[in-house]
Amino acid sequence: MTTLESTVDITGRYDPVIGLETHVELGTASKMFCGCPTTFGAEPNTQVCPVCLGLPGSLPVPNEVAVESTIRIGLALHCEIASWCRFARKNYFYPDMPKNFQISQYDEPLCTDGYLDVTVEGRTVRVEIERVHLEEDTGKSLHVGGATGRIHGADHSLVDYNRAGIPLVEIVTKPVTGTGALAPEIGRAYVTELRELLRSLGVSDVRMEQGSLRCDVNVSLSPAGSGVWGTRSETKNVNSLRSVERAIRYEMSRQAELLDRGARVVQETRHFHEDNGRTTPGRSKEEATDYRYFPEPDLVPLAPDAGWVNRLRATLPELPAQRRARLAGELGATDFEMESMANAGVVELVAATAAAGAPPAEARNWWLGYLAQEANKRELEPADLGVTPEQVARIIALVDEGTLSVALGRQVIDVILEAGGDVDTIVAERGLQVVSDSDALGQAADEAIAAKPDIAEKVRAGKINAVGPLIGDVRRAVPQADAATVRTILLEKLGVSGG
């Protein structure tokens, strides 16, 4: 496989155009068109009824809460709300779709023409929203016995209809242009910001790893400055924020390589692979299905009147952008710091940690530093690490009062990540507090000095930095000892003052 260029090099020759289609499973108690529960992870085919199984004769009845949630999403994205619109049937055959059509919306979506602002590297980009519409989710297929987990080559397939009929909102951006080499980061920042927005609205649990937030990424390249858009690919299965960024970057590089050697980009659906960060072709749109959309005759039109829409507008909470502006003041954070926190998905965590008593700057350092690293290592969102703001605040307090060193604080975090637990209990049970007991430390220091007389002599002679190996020896003897304390004790015993 050819080595692919970095996106920065590509953008000298090509302008990327990206577009994102995001599917959000709403967190309603019941499904879109029937009363079945929507709990994630239930035994297969236990949350089903004649309606969501599409049994002959059954009919859909719309979930009013789902319609309200969609309108609230539209309002939060500054969209226009249709005063009259219809559901449509999207017809195609697939076994995880019980009726072999999906009830969706086509040319009459509930919400249109909005926007969402995102900031990357100090630059704010307005991502325009084309439409927000409501549809039903499909079931889930499990293809067994094949190499790829896809239907081709599978030995048999299992279908779980628990997910069939869960309300799904599709949010489609207009093509985003002019982002250059930042396109991958902007794509990621958009999904991050959208997720925060949806979370603040309380309409979905927006868990990408469970599929309640799913992303398709469209990418095309146009020759730099030409303004002529290229053929786009549509990458599916992009199931984490990091993957959004990687998928865009990979597609930019792949398409540039094709165009450079005079080949053409095929309009097709591609699949993203988390393991190697690449995309591979799926179904080609050039032989694409004709979905034969037509208005869903089993449902009457949706006609949200102005009064209803205004009542819903009044239920909108403080949205993430407003909240960040307010928190920036409360946390004393700069724009750059706020942007870093937003893009790392830790604004709320930092705010909550500060609210639990920690100095905001330290809360930020922990969440953007060690905790973000650990989350990244585990491919988790910081919020999903299992470490609470209260725990972090307690660790910060213990560090500040000297009971823990920063390194010990990290060890407490490691314990929480492994096994959970109360911070003070962990510190006590594992003996993690800084040992400042002069007897134990003094004895270890005496032993270290006795064992390495030559080094001791150098320090005594004024080469203070030579003390390092002695500090190491003491800490090997007393692991929980704080390095600064050890250093002070050693220097005192050696008759020199610490600098």
Add this chain to the structure above:
Amino acid sequence: MSELTYLGAAEIAVAIAAGDVSAEEVTRAHLDRIEQVDGMVRAFLHVDTDGALDAARRVDADRAAGRDLGPLAGVPLAMKDVVVTQGLPTTAGSKILEGWIPPYDATITRKIKDAGIVMLGKTNMDEFAMGSSTENSAFHPTHNPWDLDRIPGGSSGGSSAAVSAFEAALGIGTDTGGSIRQPAAVTGIVGHKPTYGGVSRYGLIAFSSSLDQAGPFGRTVLDAALLHEVIGGHDPLDSTSIPQPVPPVAAAARDGARADLTGVRVAVVRELGGEGYQPGVLAAFQEAVSTLRALGATVLEVSCPHFDYALAAYYLIAPSECSSNLARFDGVRYGLRVGDDGVRSLEDVMSLTREAGFGPEVKRRIMIGTYALSSGYYDAYYGQAQKVRTLISRDFAAAFEQADVLVSPSSPFVAFGIGERIDDPMAMYVNDLCTLPASLAGTPAISVPCGLSEGLPVGLQVMAPALADDRCYRVAAALEADHGHPLTEEAPAL
């Protein structure tokens, strides 16, 4: 024939309530009648002897316990096999659903059971309700009790034949383009297509969702009205169901029986008559119109110019919707599965199943509908047909400014011979010429016997504005009061 099967539904219910006869006796008499004649008529696909007797015994127990009985408690009914019945086979006349046992009841099934009506079994029909003769049943044709060599109409021909042959006092049909009214007409009984949304569609296996309506069959207008009141009304499980009470149709039937139509404006629709209609049908129709005038009605003529396009519009809309509604029959979840040998692909199994499971008329309509909805053709076909539909509704609205009801023959023909038209789809489709406009407009219409031609029944169609179903019943009942019941007086004995 037992006296009991000769009785109408209202009479049976009164006799049971009075203790003159038990519901079980009534049910046994009808089961015996089925045993006796259904080998010739072949109205039923499935007779539920045990279930029917159980239901009858429950009515008798309720009566013995002094509980209130509904106005049709204990009356035997024939259910069209397109209506889902929990625990009873439901095939919609198709091989593709052979062996499927539904796990739930349609709303009208539940209402019928709750009313103490005794469901005798499931009746034959054109496959997925597509047809006008019941010859498109995947199982066997049904024979018209008036002449066993002729069709009983369709698609609800099993129910119409069962009621006409005294196998059941009541029947349920469904009407998409005339499938209640035309079978009622050609078997000499009463059949009503309610206002769209007046009767729940929940549990009706869909043919064309924006047109399908279930409705009652009876040998008298009052019997049909009483059944209409049982099955009608708002259903939260059907979004297109109208949140309104059932129109007072039984009262209207009783009112009409006084045979006084003074002040009622009756309009003959110019476009529903003339060329292509059998002379005997037109003669019976004219006589019925004269009767209405004699009963005090003011008779006028109206023109509904867009009715001429109803057939073309219908044969785009109904196939389009059916192409989507029938997509679910793919062998994956229920019903027939063909070719699943562990080697063939999913697509192959789906297409082999559909190839083997659907009959030629169903395939024809799926193909027409798939084409009409295709990208690039939608506007010219489906879109245009919807515009015609709007124009037809406007024709109705204009006509109803001048008249309280519109009348026409229910069908241009009397029952034709089995096999006569089966190879000519257009000759079959024109059976619905008179009934299609009310289907497309979603307005109510009834067919009531209005005489004989060549010794075979002719029906009068009475059409009313949406939610004014009671007007249909009133006018039909007045005609019936004057004409009497053809079945009890003139039907040949089987």
